[in-house]
Amino acid sequence: MGRALAVIIWILTLGSVSLFFVKQWWFPTAISSHAAALDRQFLITIIVVGISFAAAQVALGYMVWKYRERPTNDRAVYTHGSNRLEVIWTIVTAVIFIGLAVMGQSVWASLHFSKAxxxxxxxxxxxxxxxxxxxxxxxxxxxxxxxxxxxxxxxxxxxxxxxxxxxxxxxxxxxxxxxxxxxxxxxxxxxxxxxxxxxxxxxxxxxxxxxxxxxxxxxxxxxxxxxxxxxxxxxxxxxxxxxxxxxxxxxxxxxxxxxxxxxxxxxxxxxxxxxxxxxxx
Amino acid sequence: MSAETHEAVHRHEPPTSFIRKYIFSLDHKVIGIQYIILALVAVIVGMTMSVLMRMNLSWPGTNWPILATLFPGGAPGGVINPEFYLSLVTMHGTIMVFFVLTTAPQGGFGNYFLPIQIGAEDMAFPVLNMLSFWVTLVGFIVILSAIFFSGSASTIGPIGGWTGYAPLSALGQIAGPGQGMGMNLWIISIAIFCVGSLLGALNFITTLLNMRTRGMSLMRMPLTCWAWFTTAVLALLSFPVLLGGGILLLLDRLAGTSFFIPGGLYVSGILSGTTPSFPIHTGGSPILWQHLFWFFGHPEVYIAILPGMGATSHILSTFARKPVFGYRAMVFAIFAIGLLGFFVWGHHMFISGMSPYSAMTFSILTLSIGVPSAVKTFNWLGTLWGARIRFTTPMLFAIGFVSLFVAGGITGLVLGQTSLDLPMHDTYFVLAHFHLVMGVASIFGMFAATYFWFPKMFGRMMSERLGKIHFWITFVGVYCIFVPMHVMGLVGMPRRYAQFTEYTFLSRLHPLVVFVSVVAIITVLTQFIFYFNLIWSIFKGKKAGANPWEATTLEWTTASPPPHDNFAGVLPVVYRGPYEFAVPGAPNDFVMQTEPETETERVGGNGHNGHRH
Known part of the structure; x- marks a missing residue:
């Protein structure tokens, strides 16, 4: 069951990512002067999104594959977590997400913070x-x-x-x-x-x-x-x-x-x- | 903390009459089940509407003879007309968000399990609890009545989307079909719902703070309780704003006020103030409605999903046979999401005409909320790491929740950016994003909760075989429905279009639209396996003992189903944290919260069991 679930998660992940990757359905060709910067920001964002999405799903599949219950008497690892890991992943995601948010303002500012x-x-x-x-x-x-x-x-x-x-x-x-x-x-x-x-x-x-x-x-x-x-x-x-x-x-x-x-x-x-x-x- | 204060205060004898036992019950367990039944009925209505919408989008103009019989106004000759489609959009959204996603997770499972998990005999205010359900039910009856009293033959209710933007929703009949009596009933229904939710929220907060049993310190509570508590706080702070907004909107419609209607409007060929049917309006602000609505509407997203997060954490730990990874971080993340959830509503309004500087502020706060969400995901993965996973149906749905939460949540990084909202706003990309995260992930949390707690509620197990079939088809189905909608959004497909036939740039999406509809219909039909499983298992399911899953929290220390006062007169005493699985040296791989400390623990004190008193 664990292996089947892992494979399904991976297939769905691959399918989802490739739908964006093949660009069969994509933005129409842009016709405005701000669009190039906007499309670039979209590309950067969607790459970050795609990598995060795929990494999380691959890891999830890996966990359910690797740690499925097997006919032995071993118990699970007894741990309540790791403060060090919590700090690391909080800071790393904060930097990436807020970094994206700040980058995501430039086209907006060019259009909306100044008069015509x-x-x-x-x-x-x-x-x-x-x-x-x-x-x-x-x-x-x-x-x-x-x-x-x-x-x-x-x-x-x-x-x-x-x-x-x-x-x-x-x-x-x-x-x-x-x-x-x-x-x-x-x-x-x-x-x-x-x-x-x-x-x-x-x-x-x-x-x-x-x-x-x-x-x-x-x-x-x-x-x-x-x-x-x-x-x-x-x-x-x-x-x-x-x-x-x-x-x-x-x-x-x-x-x-x-x-x-x-x-x-x-x-x-x-x-x-x-x-x-x-x-x- | 306050374990002594409540003893023997709320004891009430089990009622004997049918009406007091099952209808106007004061028992939080019965009220919880009533909420769940309400959600199970509402979700069928909502799903049926989504199937009708998909049929119309994929095969526009097709004659469905049965619809001609059922909805002679909305589908004359069996062809769904645009106003019928838009009223389906509105009713589907409203029913799903309010009467499914807000009732089942909180009013349903929260009501049933929060008191038991903290070792209480009932909610703090049983009468209030009963009222909150019955008020909510009245709200549901009112929204259904909007179908039949819409004031226009060709609709089955109001047209406005679940957001009901003014002034379309404020002008009345003059603004076109779906703006008559149906819209009044829509607003009244939501106002009633707000009152019911407020009563419930007060009860949850009081119960959790005052009625925890001896030894149940805050940091020994299951994460489900933290989630229900935070949800209740969000509801308490956000529903009053919607209630206020709803009343103002109703006044604009019925009393001729102008909270949301500016001056000088010219609607359907008539200038404001020139006829009695369109009284003079001046000075209102359409954007004000959006602020009021989304000040509620964004926390509402977390009201829908936090209980699912709680259930997922709880169930992952139980079937991973492992303590929750980073319990404290999980509690802080729930709080952070709840708190930040109040400062991001403006991301629904980047292109509304509000200040672009506000938009920038909301945007940065919005992406910040991804941080606690990511922390939760990391901790779920951490919980699975080194686990010994038992793949029961509730576990499958909990793992599905994690997968879908990531899939749906992560595109918030796109939509939360002001610049990228320019092409994305109000397209199918948005639809895909919030359906995955707020709709489907939340529902997966509730499926997990149902399969997990069913044995406790009814004393019998649900069929694992049917449960697994249900899981596989639904899990693959929702991915196939909602992932393609993202690329529809990239192409530019707008939401709330009754047909896509008018635009050349949308025509190439047609194969994808049909694909989504076919999968959606299959997935909806699959849900009847779940309904069958529910009903069949109540009568024929395998008998469950007190603790069929070998879980650790208080609900598993009492009989299945629990007696009227939950613990048969003897309140449990708690000695340890909620997720003590795989404790080295313990005789079993799970240690109940009520298990007294052993001599070694007292001496050694491993410090992982939460606060001690």
Whole structure:
């Protein structure tokens, strides 16, 4: 029985580790400037995790194999432990774990401890149940005034844009987010109703959109293309369908898009969605 | 310490009427069994829901004619609809966390064995004990009623996940299906559950501190008692916060307050304050709910697993025929986990919009909690080192606990880092992590406890053959279910999605999703072997003596099952520590805690038996 259990534990360990090792199912290729450091931190962590996991399971299997009861009259070793060992493994794990925790802050700090760099491209994101709305400032770079009292979904004014505000004249809204490549992007995240979450797997980035708050985050995308955008916070019945796309465009193409008047802006985005294929997985 | 104070205080004669004996019983043993039965019923409900969820995820759009009959609203034409799926998610989580993982380990086994293991005749407050069970049962009935009074034909209950994030959970019917009466009942049920748990926690703490028998110093207590005690302290400090939060949430829903609802919301085409159905709200904070919820929610994880850790230590030592390695370190580790458990709740909220500096602090504290967890693992391995292991079913499950605790716990090193939470948050990686450690490992602890203590509770052994079949399939099954979910998380699969069909990047995971579902259904079906074994063994199991496992602690000094006052009127006296196996020179390889000291021990004093008085 002991040997069977040991073998099963080892097989399960091997299976679990190899599932990560073969990388058949893995992160999609990253498209953001912070992703390389993040992926490296993940790799370091998962190696520590994998080694610790395997070592513990191999040791467990070894114990149940080696110390199974055998038909002799010997008793087990009579010991109540070893203070020296307790001190050693407490210190060793403390150093490794807290070391990982400290290392794990660097990408976080780079994204969240500083404001978006000057010259970032700003997009206001207004989520609502099962739909994304992206508000672009247009040529003047200034967002028109918005007011919840002006929201009228039936008139397609999803974000409550005040049409009388001069700054709103050139503003655009769309359900697709289009951002320039290799230029910092600042999102101003809002929600009209419940909590949603902005999640593009390739960006290695996620942030809740909380009603009543305007959360500012920033990142830089460094690969052009079309990527799926998902909601990652339970927001109700059709949460699983709250999907849109993120277009990462060459700077010139992006600038041209942003300069277009309303009707052409809409049709141009449709063209761009068709132009850029989804990444192959 | 206080062994003299309680003598003859709590003596009550065995009741004679059926109702006082089995229904409104004051006997901690009967109440313990009542809690266990509650958990056994609740877990069937929870498992059935998980099977329905797996069916829907793997074979979306399939017509299951039986579902059309059972749930005409949730599965019209036999096809599970998204709101039905989400209410299954919510009910599964709530029932499993509250009515299974919090009831069986603590209210069940703790209630039954804590008084016996410390040499007491009953809990300190038997009436309170009875009330705590009945209050909990009312909570369970209320949560089940949410299925039938959900206020919407197409759901079987509330939609919000077990975390019930506001404002989705606070807005009421206007926020969509699953936000009507079902959500009220969900909150009320949890509030009732909080009250029941608080009553229980007070009782556990008082009993352990005041009712230990002569010689049962704190450091001579079995590790199970330390675990139940720490769990009770956690419950005492965390449940009131959830209770408070729940009341505020209910007020937001029913009284038009705005604790969690900010101003200017525009929901389902209606602006707050423009119609009577959506009264004006202003000034609330959705994040406040998350703080209140997780201030409870994280300690709750330890409430679920600490008793399993205690049982595992206890059972490993018994069948290793060896003292627990590092008893003192184990006690300190339990305390450290309990204490740190109160300072890490923010790791559920890194991306919630709270301060990123708070997130960093919570992150470092979170990885610190891995240290006492690792210490426990090392000591379990140390206990097995040099052992003479008897592979009984309880031992297999205890070893399984260690394996699964490591497998599930260790990925906390990934999720606890702020940076790595960016891709991982709310994906299947999280699901895999907490199901393995909080769900499956805890349940393995309870399986071990059941097989181990069944002979004491019912005077008969459970079938070892069936127990071993149950173990092998379940152990392999849970690995095959939850390890693949980690890589689903790497790919980016989000939690709480009714279907994965909308996203191209998820399509390549489909074979894995189907594999997990098939294994899950097999593993769930295997659990009926366990149920059969339980019922069959009560009537047909091999008769067990007082101490069938040759164990050392006080519950094995009394009859199986124990008499009404546990020790037939004569309280045991304790002379030594709880895990004296393989003592050199002793006639047997185990020395009971009640075995008086021999002359040599008195003279030699090996110092391993805990404090002496």
């Amino acid at each position: 760099p000057a010259g970032s491209f700003q997009v206001e994101v207004v989520a609502q149940q099962f739909q994304w709305n992206f508000h672009y400032a247009g040529n003047d770079g200034v967002f028109g005034r918005t007011d919840p009292n002006l929201i009228d979904d039936s008139a397609l004014n999803f974000i409550g844009l005040d049409e009388t505000d001069p700054n709103a004249k050139d503003d655009q809204t769309h359900s697709v987010i289009a951002i320039p490549v290799n230029r910092p992007v600042e999102l101003i995240l809002r929600s009209k109703d419940v909590i949603h979450n902005f999640w593009v797997p390739q960006l290695r980035f996620k942030q809740d959109l909380v009603p009543g708050m305007a959360i500012r985050v920033h990142f830089t995308a460094n690969q052009t293309g079309k990527y799926e955008l998902a909601c990652a916070e339970l927001c109700g019945q059709l949460h699983f369908k709250m999907k849109s796309y993120m277009l990462v465009l060459p700077e010139a193409e992006h600038q041209a898009l942003m300069a277009l008047p309303q009707e052409q802006f809409q049709s141009r985005i449709t063209e761009l969605l068709a132009k850029y294929p989804l990444p192959t997985y």
